[in-house]
Structure formats: C-alpha cells, structure tokens
Amino acid sequence: MLRAALLLTPCLLALCVWGYNSLEPQLFGFPFFFWSQILLIPISALFILAVYLLERR
Amino acid sequence: MIDNLNWEAASVFIAFFALVTVLGFVASRWKAGDLNQLHEWGLGGRRFGPWVTWFLLGGDLYTAYTVIAVPALVYAVGAFGFFAIPYTILIYPLLFAVFPKLWSVCREREYLTAGDFVLGHFGNRWLALAVAITGLVATMPYIALQLVGMEKVIEAMGFRGEGIWAHAPLTIAFIILAVYTYRSGLRAPAMIAFVKDIMIYIFVIAAVIVIPIKLGGYGAIFDSAGAAFEAKGGNTGLLLKEAQIWPYITLAVGSAMALFLYPHSLTGILAASGPGAIRRNAIALPAYSIVLAMIALLGLMGHAAGLKLSNPQDVVPQLFLKFFPDWFSGFAFAAIAIGALVPAAIMSIGAANTFTRNVWKPFVNPSLEGAEEAFIAKVVSVVVKVGALAVILLMPTKFAIDLQLLGGVWMIQIFPAIIFGLFTRLFSGWALLAGLIAGLASGTYLVWGPALTPIVPLGSVSVYAGLYALTINIAISASLSIIVIMMKRGSFSDASVKNYSDVNPGSS
Numbered sequence: 001m002l003r004a005a006l007l008l009t010p011c012l013l014a015l016c017v018w019g020y021n022s023l024e025p026q027l028f029g030f031p032f033f034f035w036s037q038i039l040l041i042p043i044s045a046l047f048i049l050a051v052y053l054l055e056r057r
Numbered sequence: 058m059i060d061n062l063n064w065e066a067a068s069v070f071i072a073f074f075a076l077v078t079v080l081g082f083v084a085s086r087w088k089a090g091d092l093n094q095l096h097e098w099g100l101g102g103r104r105f106g107p108w109v110t111w112f113l114l115g116g117d118l119y120t121a122y123t124v125i126a127v128p129a130l131v132y133a134v135g136a137f138g139f140f141a142i143p144y145t146i147l148i149y150p151l152l153f154a155v156f157p158k159l160w161s162v163c164r165e166r167e168y169l170t171a172g173d174f175v176l177g178h179f180g181n182r183w184l185a186l187a188v189a190i191t192g193l194v195a196t197m198p199y200i201a202l203q204l205v206g207m208e209k210v211i212e213a214m215g216f217r218g219e220g221i222w223a224h225a226p227l228t229i230a231f232i233i234l235a236v237y238t239y240r241s242g243l244r245a246p247a248m249i250a251f252v253k254d255i256m257i258y259i260f261v262i263a264a265v266i267v268i269p270i271k272l273g274g275y276g277a278i279f280d281s282a283g284a285a286f287e288a289k290g291g292n293t294g295l296l297l298k299e300a301q302i303w304p305y306i307t308l309a310v311g312s313a314m315a316l317f318l319y320p321h322s323l324t325g326i327l328a329a330s331g332p333g334a335i336r337r338n339a340i341a342l343p344a345y346s347i348v349l350a351m352i353a354l355l356g357l358m359g360h361a362a363g364l365k366l367s368n369p370q371d372v373v374p375q376l377f378l379k380f381f382p383d384w385f386s387g388f389a390f391a392a393i394a395i396g397a398l399v400p401a402a403i404m405s406i407g408a409a410n411t412f413t414r415n416v417w418k419p420f421v422n423p424s425l426e427g428a429e430e431a432f433i434a435k436v437v438s439v440v441v442k443v444g445a446l447a448v449i450l451l452m453p454t455k456f457a458i459d460l461q462l463l464g465g466v467w468m469i470q471i472f473p474a475i476i477f478g479l480f481t482r483l484f485s486g487w488a489l490l491a492g493l494i495a496g497l498a499s500g501t502y503l504v505w506g507p508a509l510t511p512i513v514p515l516g517s518v519s520v521y522a523g524l525y526a527l528t529i530n531i532a533i534s535a536s537l538s539i540i541v542i543m544m545k546r547g548s549f550s551d552a553s554v555k556n557y558s559d560v561n562p563g564s565s
Contacts, residue, residue: 015309028276030275030279031279033296037350038347041142041346044150045344048153
C-alpha cells in the first residue's frame with residue numbers, strides 16, 4: 001500500500017493541472033506553470049528512490 | 058549543391074559521424090557473444106548493466122524527433138507543448154512498478170518480444186500476431202520521423218540538393234547505419250548511445266545558459282513569448298486554456314501508457330542485465346526528462362530571438378546558428394543526427410525481433426532457430442530501414458507524421474494484453490483479441506477526418522483518442538472474459554500465475 005501510494009503521488013501531482021496552470025508565483029523569471037513541472041521531475045525521482053530503498057531494507 | 062554549405066559546421070558534423078561509425082563496427086566485439094543467436098544480436102545477450110541501460114534507454118526514448126518536435130510544438134502553441142513533461146513524469150513509476158516483473162518472466166522463458174509474452178501467456182498465436190503487427194506498424198513511421206529530424210539539421214548546414222541528390226546525405230547515413238546494425242546488433246546503438254547522450258547533455262546545457270544571457274534572461278524570454286502568443290491568438294499562450302486541460306492530461310496519460318509497449322522500448326528494457334538494473338534506471342532516467350524540459354524551452358526562446366519560421370521544426374537548428382559559433386552548431390547538429398541513429402537502430406532491431414519471432418516463425422517456418430533465426434532478423438532490420446527511407450523519399454513528411462500519430466493510438470491498445478496479462482490470469486486470449494481489434498478500429502475511426510486529430514470530443518470536454526479507444530478495448534476485453542469464465546467455471550485455475558516469480562528485489 002505504502003509503495004503504491006509513493007509511486008502514485010508524483011503521478012497525481014503531475015496530472016493536477018488546475019493546481020499549476022498559473023503564472024504566479026514566478027521563480028527566476030519562470031512562470032509557475034513551467035518551473036513547478038520542471039521541479040516535479042526530480043521530486044518524482046525521489047519518490048521512486050524512496051520505494052526502492054524501502055524494498056531493499 | 059554544396060555552394061552554401063557551412064564548412065565549419067559540416068566538418069565537425071562529419072568528424073563525429075565518422076567516430077560513431079567506427080564505434081558501430083567495433084561494438085560487435087563488445088561483451089563478446091555469438092551474434093548468430095537472436096538473443097545476442099537482438100538483445101545484446103541481456104547483459105547491459107545499470108549504466109549501459111541508462112545510456113541505451115536514454116538514447117532510445119529521447120529521440121532526435123523529440124528534440125525537433127517538442128520545441129516545435131512549444132514554439133507553435135506554447136504551454137500545451139509542455140504535455141511532454143507530465144508524460145515523462147508518469148512513465149517512471151510505471152517502469153518501476155511493472156517492467157522488472159516483465160523482465161523476469163521474459164528471461165525465464167526466453168521471450169524477446171511482447172508477442173512472445175502474449176503467445177506464452179495466453180497460448181493464442183492470433184493475439185500474438187495482432188500484438189506483433191500493431192508494434193510493427195506503429196514503429197515504421199517512428200523510424201521515418203527520425204530521418205526527418207536528421208534531415209532538418211543537414212538542411213540547416215546549408216546542404217541543398219537537386220533531384221536524387223536532395224536526400225544523398227541521409228541515404229548514405231542510413232546505409233552505414235544498416236550495415237553496422239546488421240553486423241553488431243543491439244551492441245551498436247548501445248555503444249553509440251554513450252556518445253550521443255553526452256553530446257546532447259553538453260549542447261542543451263550550453264543552450265539554456267548562453268541563449269538566455271544573450272536574450273536578457275528568462276523573464277524577458279517568457280515576456281516576449283507571451284506577447285507573441287497574444288498576437289497570434291487561438292489556442293496558444295503561456296498557460297493552458299480551459300478547453301486544453303483535459304486534452305493535456307489525457308495526452309500525457311495515454312502517451313505514457315503506450316511508451317514502453319513499443320518494440321524499441323521493450324527491446325531496451327529486456328536487454329538489461331536484471332530487474333535491479335531496471336529499477337535503478339526508473340530513478341536515474343528522469344535526468345533526461347529535465348534535459349527534455351530544457352529543450353522544450355528552446356521553443357519559447359525562438360520567439361524571444363525574433364525567429365520568423367515558416368516551419369516550427371526549424372526552431373532548434375536556427376537558434377543554434379544564430380547564437381553559437383559554427384563549429385558548436387556543427388557539434389549540436391551532430392548530436393541530433395546521432396540522436397536519430399540510436400533510436401532508428403533500436404527500432405529496426407525491435408521490429409526485426411518482432412517480425413522474426415511472431416510473424417515468420419509461427420506462420421511461415423515453425424522450425425526456425427539458431428543462426429537461421431538471427432539471419433532472418435538481420436535481413437528484416439535492413440528491410441525496415443529501407444522502408445522507412447522510402448517513406449521519407451517518396452511520401453510527403455505529413456504522411457509519416459500522421460502515421461506516427463495513429464501509431465500512438467494503436468500502440469496503447471496492447472496495454473491490456475501485456476500489463477493485465479502480467480498481473481492476472483482473468484483475461485482470455487480471444488477476449489483480449491476482440492478488445493484489441495475494437496480498440497484499433499475505434500481509435501482509427503475517432504482520429505480519422507480531413508486532417509487527423511488525436512484530440513476528440515467526449516461529452517463536454519475533449520480527450521486523447523488513444524485513451525478513449527482504450528476504454529472501449531478494456532470494456533470489451535473484460536466483459537467477454539467474464540463470459541468465458543462463467544462458461545468454463547470449474548475448469549478455471551489460477552495456477553500459472555504463481556509460476557511467475559519475480560527476482561527478490563533485495564538481492565538485486
């Protein structure tokens with residue numbers, strides 16, 4: 001269950017378009033729409049890493 | 058023909074092309090194996106560890122066409138082109154959750170293709186044939202589009218040819234590719250992928266640092282892109298329009314579900330040395346997605362740089378020519394062209410494995426094995442490349458783009474047979490075949506029109522046709538399977554699922 005939840009979380013965040021379809025807040029001149037999605041890429045990798053570490057234990 | 062040739066760029070380009078050609082031939086001796094066995098030629102003996110797999114899959118999935126088409130779409134419409142980002146976020150949890158298990162099943166039973174899995178699992182060679190043909194038909198235009206990516210950069214270097222000479226560089230490049238793929242099999246693109254991926258990282262990092270400095274920073278880039286979209290009107294802009302949200306979501310989900318079902322993706326995954334290598338890559342491959350996001354931003358930079366393009370696909374080459382010295386443009390163009398060779402080679406190998414195992418062997422020559430089997434696959438890999446080249450030489454580019462679009466809608470239809478089949482024994486082969494055919498037919502029908510459109514209305518919103526057709530496919534597969542179960546009640550057993558043992562993740 002925990003594994004599935006960890007794997008699904010970044011997917012749901014990526015699909016929650018209403019949550020990030022806005023210009024503000026900006027970061028280094030990037031509208032929120034762009035920087036939030038780019039930031040989600042490494043975050044999604046961390047979620048998968050967490051599952052990987054859980055399985056190895 | 059070469060009067061306008063940019064010699065500086067072309068020399069660097071040719072030098073790198075020569076380097077990878079040598080690598081392509083040398084690769085036949087790498088991790089030495091008997092290349093007269095199909096699993097050695099077509100899967101590299103399943104001996105690629107985590108690092109090689111990272112380069113190979115990175116080179117396989119993030120293709121030259123992606124490098125040209127994603128920024129082209131962002132240049133043309135803005136935010137909607139960014140659907141590639143949620144798409145690449147979705148693929149890795151899926152890779153992690155599902156494909157180590159598929160690898161284990163395929164290793165244990167010596168399967169090389171999706172069709173092999175389906176045949177072994179359902180014992181239905183017609184379903185296996187349908188799965189194989191879906192993969193073959195979806196892959197062909199994809200290979201052709203890699204050539205489009207390559208031709209864009211050759212054009213940008215100032216090569217102009219008349220008549221049959223127009224496509225001479227492309228034809229030469231493809232003949233060389235065909236020869237070393239024939240000789241070295243999957244080892245060739247695996248080795249070349251190292252060079253390609255490192256080159257792509259270098260040129261992308263240079264682009265996202267140097268170009269914004271010259272254009273006054275990212276704030277200025279987004280401002281001028283926003284103004285350009287405002288002037289253009291329609292469904293363009295820095296944000297999604299209300300009506301674009303469901304297309305954005307469904308396109309990301311549908312593309313993600315289809316990706317690893319393509320023969321070339323599966324070939325890359327099955328060539329890994331084990332489930333552990335695949336799991337680690339699900340964590341490490343998103344590095345390429347960040348590069349893809351940066352490449353997508355190049356589309357916006359095109360507006361800030363004031364490029365006026367009749368074809369949006371020229372945005373990346375033109376940006377390089379405008380902001381970089383010629384030798385570095387040549388380097389970037391070589392990266393894109395080599396970025397076409399790697400996936401084109403893997404796609405042709407994936408298609409060759411599929412044709413040999415799931416069409417030729419079961420329906421033409423059941424006694425096929427060993428060196429003869431590998432020989433058929435090698436020949437098919439050449440035929441597939443010649444076919445793709447012919448499509449580009451003889452047909453308008455639009456034909457390949459339309460076919461590729463349809464290919465995505467078709468590819469996702471094998472999802473139930475592979476993924477549901479991997480986790481449950483509840484579905485019957487004939488029911489899945491009926492669902493698959495219904496999915497292919499309804500998907501094609503939905504997309505069809507004067508201009509093919511992947512986004513179709515559903516109630517009050519619009520959605521990706523592939524996903525729409527997949528729900529029809531699943532509904533039919535599931536309901537027919539339930540009927541089959543009811544009829545066979547008593548004789549039904551779930552025993553065979555238990556035979557599928559995944560390797561203990563702790564030991565990987």
